[in-house]
Amino acid sequence: MGSEKVPKIPVVHLSKENFEPGSSSWLAACNDIRRALEEYSFFEVVYSEPSMEFYREIISVLEELFNLPDETKTRNTHPKIGHGYMGKISGFPEGLGIEYATKKDECQKFTSLMWPDGNERFCDVIHSYTKIASELNQMLVRMLFESYGLKKDHEPLLNSTNYLLRLLKYGRSLGETNVGFKAHMDKTFLTLLYQNPVNGLEIRTKEGEWITYEPSSPTSFAVIAGDVCMAWSNDRIKSSYHRVVVSSEEDRYALGLFTFLDGVVQTAEELVDDEHPLQYKPFEHQKLLHFYESSNDPDKRDINIMKTFCGV
Numbered sequence: 148m149g150s151e152k153v154p155k156i157p158v159v160h161l162s163k164e165n166f167e168p169g170s171s172s173w174l175a176a177c178n179d180i181r182r183a184l185e186e187y188s189f190f191e192v193v194y195s196e197p198s199m200e201f202y203r204e205i206i207s208v209l210e211e212l213f214n215l216p217d218e219t220k221t222r223n224t225h226p227k228i229g230h231g232y233m234g235k236i237s238g239f240p241e242g243l244g245i246e247y248a249t250k251k252d253e254c255q256k257f258t259s260l261m262w263p264d265g266n267e268r269f270c271d272v273i274h275s276y277t278k279i280a281s282e283l284n285q286m287l288v289r290m291l292f293e294s295y296g297l298k299k300d301h302e303p304l305l306n307s308t309n310y311l312l313r314l315l316k317y318g319r320s321l322g323e324t325n326v327g328f329k330a331h332m333d334k335t336f337l338t339l340l341y342q343n344p345v346n347g348l349e350i351r352t353k354e355g356e357w358i359t360y361e362p363s364s365p366t367s368f369a370v371i372a373g374d375v376c377m378a379w380s381n382d383r384i385k386s387s388y389h390r391v392v393v394s395s396e397e398d399r400y401a402l403g404l405f406t407f408l409d410g411v412v413q414t415a416e417e418l419v420d421d422e423h424p425l426q427y428k429p430f431e432h433q434k435l436l437h438f439y440e441s442s443n444d445p446d447k448r449d450i451n452i453m454k455t456f457c458g459v
């Protein structure tokens with residue numbers, strides 16, 4: 148019998164209510180999060196929300212949105228790639244972005260663009276979902292800082308965080324065998340992904356093996372480390388290389404919450420020492436996005452662009 152270990156995506160259980168910062172279970176979870184990110188750049192968090200009933204609402208409003216005519220969805224324009232409407236091009240899902248989605252008026256603006264006569268239910272559901280996911284993101288950042296012994300330092304980072312919500316649909320057209328998202332690394336600090344029961348998200352391990360994310364419950368989120376987390380952590384946490392391959396007949400819906408930072412981002416000085424010499428110069432997150440978008444390198448999705456952008 149083979150004794151080879153099959154790599155498994157780490158799972159962390161967190162609850163909004165029953166979790167006292169500083170308690171032993173909190174500190175143990177902080178360390179689990181750090182270890183998961185250092186080892187896999189990715190983990191599953193089983194959270195206390197959303198309820199099953201709210202989960203159904205989320206998926207139902209997504210179906211309603213993607214059923215709108217293309218000429219309505221394409222009204223969602225944005226100068227930044229992936230922030231507005233993403234058409235159905237080969238290798239990518241259909242997507243719609245809502246920048247600053249934690250703000251109710253931004254959700255309202257998007258809703259009015261899609262439904263000029265209004266759609267209060269859509270607006271409320273999407274805004275409430277973003278609230279849940281952004282609170283979870285804040286808790287995770289706080290725990291990550293704490294696990295490195297950087298107790299109070301998470302506040303400036305959280306205060307300068309902006310959220311982009313991307314709504315995604317992977318639907319197979321006639322004749323297509325699968326639909327997906329080409330392998331890439333996110334240009335975020337962290338990304339939180341939530342989905343319907345149709346799987347497809349895969350991550351590549353350090354050993355080069357692709358493993359499928361199979362969420363264990365409707366309160367599971369995938370947590371993905373992005374390029375900015377890699378620079379902040381001085382390469383202790385690598386950016387996750389991931390892709391989506393959906394071969395199911397059923398449509399896959401996913402919601403991605405992407406975090407971007409204002410101002411200058413610097414590597415945490417406590418994470419620089421003789422064993423871990425400084426890898427990245429301070430940089431602006433917005434300039435990183437611009438650098439990536441304006442690069443003509445056909446392999447830019449597959450390489451560590453941080454080294455070229457701001458490597459020491």
Ligand SMILES: O=C(O)CCC(=O)C(=O)O
Pocket residue numbers: 313315328333340342348389390391401403
């Ligand atoms: O659909 C997913 O689960 C992943 C999407 C993704 O990787 C992205 O939007 O950057």
Ligand SMILES: [Fe+2]
Pocket residue numbers: 331332333338389
């Ligand atoms: Fe991604």
